[in-house]
Amino acid sequence: MREDDWMQTWAWLRRSQAGKMLTPLLSILAALAMGVAAFAIYVVIQKGEQLQVVQRNLQLAESENSDLKSRIETVQQAKARLEEDLTGAQRSFAESQEELANSLQAQETLTRSIEDREREITRLTKDLDQAKSESSKVSSQIGKLQSERDEAKRQVAELERAKNDLEAKLMATDPSTVELDRVLVSGGASGTEAGGGMVMPISATPSAAGQVVVINREYDFVVMNLGKNHGVAVGQEFQIARGNEVLGRVKVEKVYDELSAAAILPDSKKSSIREGDTVRAL
Template sequence: MLRTNAANAAAIRAAAEHRRATEGRNLEVRETTTGEGEAKIAEAENKAAKAEAELTQLQKEKGDLQSKVDANRDEIASLQKRIEEAEKTAKPAASPADASTPELQAQLDDARHQLDSAEKEKSFLSEKLQATQQRSAQPQEEKKRREAGARKPGVRGNVLAVNQAYNFVVLNLGARQGVEPNSEMLVLREGTLIGKIRISSVEPATAIGDIITSSLARGVQVQPGDIVVYAGTNS
């Protein structure tokens, strides 16, 4: 009898130890998942902030260059007018001893030299402005994609894991499938819309999305295995 009780007690202790060990491992997994999710979200927000700052700087440079190009264009027009007037005035004088002719010719040569310099500066500024426009085009397109969200019919996947504590999910879709940060996706279960998520971080083959809690019906939670599709493509 004593041996039986001792054996039962040992079994209970072993089961308790196993349960504590299992819970400890699960806690570590949850903490790791949460930490990775928060890190990815922070990384995505940091990238977005840097892109916004770069776009603002490029737009400022573009505005400054455009102002210089406009001023340069006005200067060229003014110089061309001066040259035309100087050429009319510098025609051969009636008297060879006219002392004003060399002076007018010098003014004409100087104006032509300034015009040549202005034309070169115009070419340089135009090239620089074009390069700035090309550089600013990419951040602008990226911003449009983030604001509008991607709308890619046929792109769909599944929820791999859910962190209810921090309201985010891990998807089996990533950049290779066209998933982009800040785009919204619909969550379906058995063909029925149950909520929405907003993509916060994208890897080549996976993505993390924040659950939009206001889109969920009362008592409904996103679960592993739920289907996700881009908003507007719930077929």
């Protein structure tokens, strides 16, 4: 209803009797209407302001939502990168574990190899020490053998000198005497070779006694200062003694006028016999 219509209706009511009665009521209704309209306007204004606030909040929320979406996308991208990095790290970790297992196995193998080498070194060290000990023993034995060889050479030289002296004495006493060479123990010897003929053995007198003048330890024989002139015969046995100690027995193999060569029998104390020991016929 337009304002002109309201004005006409208001004029009609004042002119009519009923209008006079309704005027206060209408005034009240108009006041109420105006109050309601004012309230409605107020409400509309408030609603408009609220709507504006809501719109602004909505815009702000949309902006925040957009920003949040952007952040979410950024986070998701970061998450994807982190997942990729995590996958790579897991692969690297698995590879590292495999390398560690291989390294541990290699270390264990190396440790066993080192232990084997140490045991081998220990064994070789023991062998070396034993070889050094044996070498020392061998060196000692070599030195002993060299000393024995030198002693043997010295004894041979002395024996050669003694043989030469005896040969000179024999040549001086009997020109037909031969040199004293190696004497072999022979059970078939039955005579004495002297002057180019065979002489039958004769027995020495029981009291025949003499001395050892030469010892040949290489061929195990002695030379006694008893010979054909003392009744000594080839095959005769003599006892060698020093004081009351019996050192052994010898068997005559060659006989000369003043000397005889006799082989030392096996049951004798060969190493104890010396020049100057007494010999007696058995």
